[in-house]
Amino acid sequence: MSRLAAPDTPNQTKIVDVTDDRNRLDVEQLLELYRTTWWAHDRSRDLVQRALDHSRPVLSAWDGAELVGFTRVISDLTFRATIWDVIVRPSHQGRGLGTKLMHAVLDHPDLKTVTSFFLLTRDKHGFYERLGFRHEPDKSMILRR
Numbered sequence: 503m504s505r506l507a508a509p510d511t512p513n514q515t516k517i518v519d520v521t522d523d524r525n526r527l528d529v530e531q532l533l534e535l536y537r538t539t540w541w542a543h544d545r546s547r548d549l550v551q552r553a554l555d556h557s558r559p560v561l562s563a564w565d566g567a568e569l570v571g572f573t574r575v576i577s578d579l580t581f582r583a584t585i586w587d588v589i590v591r592p593s594h595q596g597r598g599l600g601t602k603l604m605h606a607v608l609d610h611p612d613l614k615t616v617t618s619f620f621l622l623t624r625d626k627h628g629f630y631e632r633l634g635f636r637h638e639p640d641k642s643m644i645l646r647r
């Protein structure tokens with residue numbers, strides 16, 4: 503889908519690929535990425551695979567063969583979309599990759615008629631505000647179980 507310069511190595515700048523090719527996704531590497539988060543560190547392989555099977559699009563970012571970024575969307579592909587599990591590997595954070603992944607979602611052809619994107623965040627409000635997201639505290643409700 504798109505390419506981005508990865509952290510510099512001594513003699514070269516590697517390229518990070520962002521793709522929506524779900525066949526490329528390596529669930530073992532995704533579980534490793536999930537283990538870096540506070541909300542998904544204990545997910546099982548089977549449930550993660552099931553969630554992936556029902557998500558679209560699924561975006562992944564690759565530094566060579568290493569999965570360095572991920573996000574997935576649940577949507578009617580028409581009006582509404584929720585964005586989940588936005589994760590950049592700690593070694594690759596702060597270099598624009600999270601922004602790139604979010605643009606890959608917001609500009610994705612499957613979502614071109616979507617008018618409302620939703621997400622939850624505990625402490626990354628500033629990151630999402632830069633992308634145009636706004637608080638609507640009087641409108642949201644959630645049932646957790």
Ligand SMILES: CC(C)(COP(=O)(O)OP(=O)(O)OC[C@H]1O[C@@H](n2cnc3c(N)ncnc32)[C@H](O)[C@@H]1OP(=O)(O)O)[C@@H](O)C(=O)NCCC(=O)NCCS
Nearest residue numbers: 588589590595596597598599600601622623625626628629
């Ligand atoms: C949030 C996350 C995806 C951002 O990815 P990233 O690749 O580091 O983000 P970028 O490099 O594209 O950052 C874009 C800008 O947002 C800023 N930013 C990042 N996190 C921020 C925060 N919590 N509050 C305000 N600004 C933030 C960066 O400083 C950067 O600004 P700059 O362009 O002026 O340097 C990444 O930090 C991450 O994976 N965190 C752990 C998992 C997580 O919490 N995910 C979000 C779940 S809701």
